[in-house]
Amino acid sequence: MRAALPSPLAAALDGYEEHLRTQRDLSDHTVRGYVSDAVGLLDHLARRGGGQVHDLDLAALRSWLAQGRTKGHSRATIARHAASARSFTAYLRRAGLSPEDVGQRLVSPKAHRVLPGVLAPDQARALVEAAAGAEEPVGLRDAVVLELLYASGIRVSELVGLDVDDVDRGRRLLRVLGKGRKERSVPYGVPADRALDAWLTRGRPALATPDSGPALLLGARGRRLDAREARRTVHAAVAGTPGAPDIGPHGLRHSAATHVLEGGADLRSVQELLGHASLATTQIYTHVTVERLRAVHAQAHPRA
DSSP states (O other), X not given: OOTTSOHHHHHHHHHHHHIIIIISOOXXXXXXXXXXXXXXXXXXXXXXXXXXXXXXXXXXXXXXXXXXXXXXXXXXXXXXXXXHHHHHHHHHHHTTSSSSOGGGGOOOOOOOOOOOOOOOHHHHHHHHHHHTTOOSHHHHHHHHHHHHHHHHOXXXXXXXXXXXGGEETTTTEEEEEOGGGOEEEEEOOHHHHHHHHHIIIIIHHHHOOTTOTTBSSBOTTSSBOOHHHHHHHHHHHHHTSTTOOOOOHHHHHHHHHHHHHHTTOOHHHHXXXXXXXXXXXXXXXXXXXXXXXXXXXXXXXXXX
């Protein structure tokens, strides 16, 4: 689809991608998402007869979003496409490729906020304790994956990106590089430190090869652990936990945030822990705890 774009549109897209990488310093994953959406938008523009970026007007933007609705795209997907379109048109205006930022007038539906699936505290405890008895290197690594994801609430991409030197065991802190390449320090607890000790003394040395580099977590062949393998590890462990919902690493992140809030932490502290740019993103976890309160009330109150 990208290769078929008219050359003026392709050139604008190339400039946009370079802008996202060098000026905004976004991660490769985020850049791919923005560029993919922009390709879809420009392909739609070309099919409407537009061959220049100044042909991109509000009608074309609305038509692109409407096409998504007819294809059955969810509100969340349409909202994401609208945000991508606004990012692209803002770039066109700043780069002098368009006389105005037509995306400023684009209105999109707000995505429904779905309450994330979380483990109950006893399920989370059973999950990590079940992995604690491993002795083989891969099992020791899997125990660290589960402990650190739940103990710290970091993203799986942040976990697999950790190097050995990013772990301050004296203060039990992780130096994490999050979204937008923002660095933050995240604490973890004593059980996770025990799992780390076993991994670093008995697990990692057994798997390490010249290709391992500084990576904290390694795959079976000695290279940095892939995020997909970490996800498989979590899903497999959760599947073996009685009564637990089917969640992955992000579900452990949700669980950690929910349990910290239920334990009395304030929302601003949880925001720092999770690395959210906006407090509004963190506030979804207050809805989770309210839902649990409602469930307890319904079961326990005589006039519920």
